[in-house]
Each structure stands twice: as C-alpha cells, then as structure tokens.
Amino acid sequence: MLASVFEEPFDSSDYIFEVKWGGVRAIAHLDEGEVRLHGRNLRDLTPVYPELAALADCLRAEHAIVDGEIIAWGAERLPSPELLRPRLLRPDVAVSRPRRSPISYQVFDLLKLDGRWLLERPLSERRALLHERLTPNRVVQVADFVSDDGIAFYDAVAGQQLEGIIAKEKQSTYLPGERSTAWREIRATQADDFVVGGYSFGGGRRKDPIASLLLGVYRDGRLEFAGQVSVGCSDREARLLLDLLTPLHAEQCPFVELPAVSRFLYWCRPELACHVRYAQWDASGRLRFPVFVAPRPDVPPEECVRADGRG
Numbered sequence: 171m172l173a174s175v176f177e178e179p180f181d182s183s184d185y186i187f188e189v190k191w192g193g194v195r196a197i198a199h200l201d202e203g204e205v206r207l208h209g210r211n212l213r214d215l216t217p218v219y220p221e222l223a224a225l226a227d228c229l230r231a232e233h234a235i236v237d238g239e240i241i242a243w244g245a246e247r248l249p250s251p252e253l254l255r256p257r258l259l260r261p262d263v264a265v266s267r268p269r270r271s272p273i274s275y276q277v278f279d280l281l282k283l284d285g286r287w288l289l290e291r292p293l294s295e296r297r298a299l300l301h302e303r304l305t306p307n308r309v310v311q312v313a314d315f316v317s318d319d320g321i322a323f324y325d326a327v328a329g330q331q332l333e334g335i336i337a338k339e340k341q342s343t344y345l346p347g348e349r350s351t352a353w354r355e356i357r358a359t360q361a362d363d364f365v366v367g368g369y370s371f372g373g374g375r376r377k378d379p380i381a382s383l384l385l386g387v388y389r390d391g392r393l394e395f396a397g398q399v400s401v402g403c404s405d406r407e408a409r410l411l412l413d414l415l416t417p418l419h420a421e422q423c424p425f426v427e428l429p430a431v432s433r434f435l436y437w438c439r440p441e442l443a444c445h446v447r448y449a450q451w452d453a454s455g456r457l458r459f460p461v462f463v464a465p466r467p468d469v470p471p472e473e474c475v476r477a478d479g480r481g
Contacts (some may be wrong), residue, residue, distance in 0.1 A: 179324035217264035
C-alpha cells in the first residue's frame with residue numbers, strides 16, 4: 171500500500187502520524203522461524219539484509235506477514251540513506267551478517283497473523299496487535315507514531331532534516347498495491363525517486379566512469395527529462411553504479427524529447443530508479459541543485475512520477 175502526496179501538515183484525531191524514513195520498503199514473511207523479505211518490485215531482499223532474520227526472535231507468531239522500512243542509523247541516531255548505498259549498489263550480492271551494523275527494520279503494519287488475514291481490519295487494530303506480538307530488539311523495532319498532533323510532529327521532523335511524515339487514517343484498511351488517500355505523505359524536504367535514462371562520462375581530472383545521471387519522470391506513460399545530477403560517489407561506488415547501468419545500454423533515447431547534453435553519453439533502458447534530493451523544480455521542468463543519494467533497484471521505475479502531478 172502506498173501513500174498519496176499531501177501538501178500541508180494537519181491535526182486530526184482520526185489519524186496517526188509516522189516518520190517518512192526514506193529507506194527501503196520491505197514486506198517480511200515469517201514462517202516457523204524463517205524470515206523472507208521482498209521489496210516493492212518483488213525482488214528477494216533476504217540475502218541482502220541478513221540482519222533482519224532477527225525478526226524471528228522478537229515476533230511471537232508461527233506465521234506472519236509484516237510491512238515496514240529498512241533504514242540505516244547514522245550520526246545522532248538519525249536515519250542515513252547514504253549508509254544504505256553500498257547494498258543498493260549491489261542488490262543481487264548476498265551480504266554476510268556483520269557483527270556491528272547500522273541496519274534497522276522499522277515495522278509499521280501487521281498484515282497476516284497465524285493464518286488470519288488482517289487486511290480488512292482497521293489500522294488501529296492492526297497496530298495494537300503488532301505492539302502486542304512484537305518485542306523490539308536492537309535490529310527490529312515497531313515504528314513510533316503520534317496521534318492527533320500532526321503539525322507539531324511535522325515541525326519536529328523538519329527540524330531534524332528528515333524527509334517528512336506519513337499520516338494514516340486510524341480506520342483505514344490495507345490496500346495492497348494501491349496508492350490511497352487514506353495514507354498521506356507530507357514532505358519536509360524535497361526528495362524523490364527518478365528514472366535513469368542515461369549517463370554522461372568523460373572529463374574531470376580523474377576521468378570518472380560516470381559524470382552525471384540523466385533523470386526522468388513519467389507523465390501519461392511517457393518519460394520526460396527532468397535534468398542531470400552529478401554522481402559524487404567514490405571511485406569504487408561509481409564503478410558499482412556503472413555495473414548496474416552497463417546492461418541497460420540502449421541505442422535509442424528513452425525520453426520524449428532529446429535532452430541537450432554536452433558530454434559523451436550512453437542512453438539506458440529506463441529500468442533503474444535513483445533517489446535524489448533537490449531544491450525545487452524550475453519553470454522549464456528541470457530540477458534545481460539536485461544531489462544524488464543512492465540507486466533504488468527496489469523501486470519500480472513506472473512509479474517515478476512527479477509528486478505534484480505536473481511532471
């Protein structure tokens with residue numbers, strides 16, 4: 171279930187308010203002590219986040235399905251999307267479980283419990299069951315929320331420079347695969363997912379393998395150019411990103427209109443998304459001051475549309 175974008179924070183006794191983490195959305199299946207994870211595009215995430223096997227230790231159930239978000243704790247116990255980047259750059263490579271890891275799974279919904287589907291039950295009941303059955307540990311936590319006071323919560327989140335909040339109706343049912351107005355995403359910073367339609371290379375004192383990514387968003391099923399973003403990775407990360415893009419090389423430009431790019435470039439099939447922070451959109455429909463955060467192989471490219479509906 172996905173949230174619809176809403177412009178302003180609000181107070182309401184009919185809603186709870188959660189942090190918009192900006193991490194990797196993941197559904198977790200617990201079956202008799204075994205944990206399996208999959209992302210929004212149904213990719214198997216189990217070998218990439220072995221730490222989350224800890225869910226079996228703290229969820230009191232034989233069989234369960236939960237929804238949540240994988241984040242990485244950075245400085246001052248704030249989520250850091252950049253710390254997720256090494257795993258996002260190698261989405262098909264299994265990770266050995268490190269002794270110390272910043273990875274955390276913030277669980278915010280309980281969809282099935284010991285053979286009983288809960289999708290038609292109100293969110294308030296699902297959350298109550300989740301708190302009853304899940305005992306937090308170092309890796310797995312129940313995502314915090316506040317009731318009623320959405321504006322004050324938004325101000326606190328914005329003060330920590332987090333991405334925003336999610337407002338959810340207490341009586342809402344769970345609608346798999348749907349973007350619902352019962353869940354409302356209210357952004358405190360400008361950040362979004364974009365389709366990579368190509369990349370430029372060459373130039374610079376290091377002759378970087380990638381200079382910038384060519385970004386796009388979908389409108390009416392067509393990919394529109396949204397600007398370029400410098401990668402700004404280490405050499406190793408840039409080459410891992412190149413490993414993701416090389417199999418997508420294409421002869422044809424994927425954008426509706428041919429963008430003017432001064433450097434050498436490769437076009438790519440629009441199959442990889444990336445997360446980007448930016449200041450604003452300009453009048454020509456281009457991003458101002460974009461900053462690359464991470465590739466998002468877990469995000470279906472067709473979901474990369476401009477949040478205000480004008481992209």
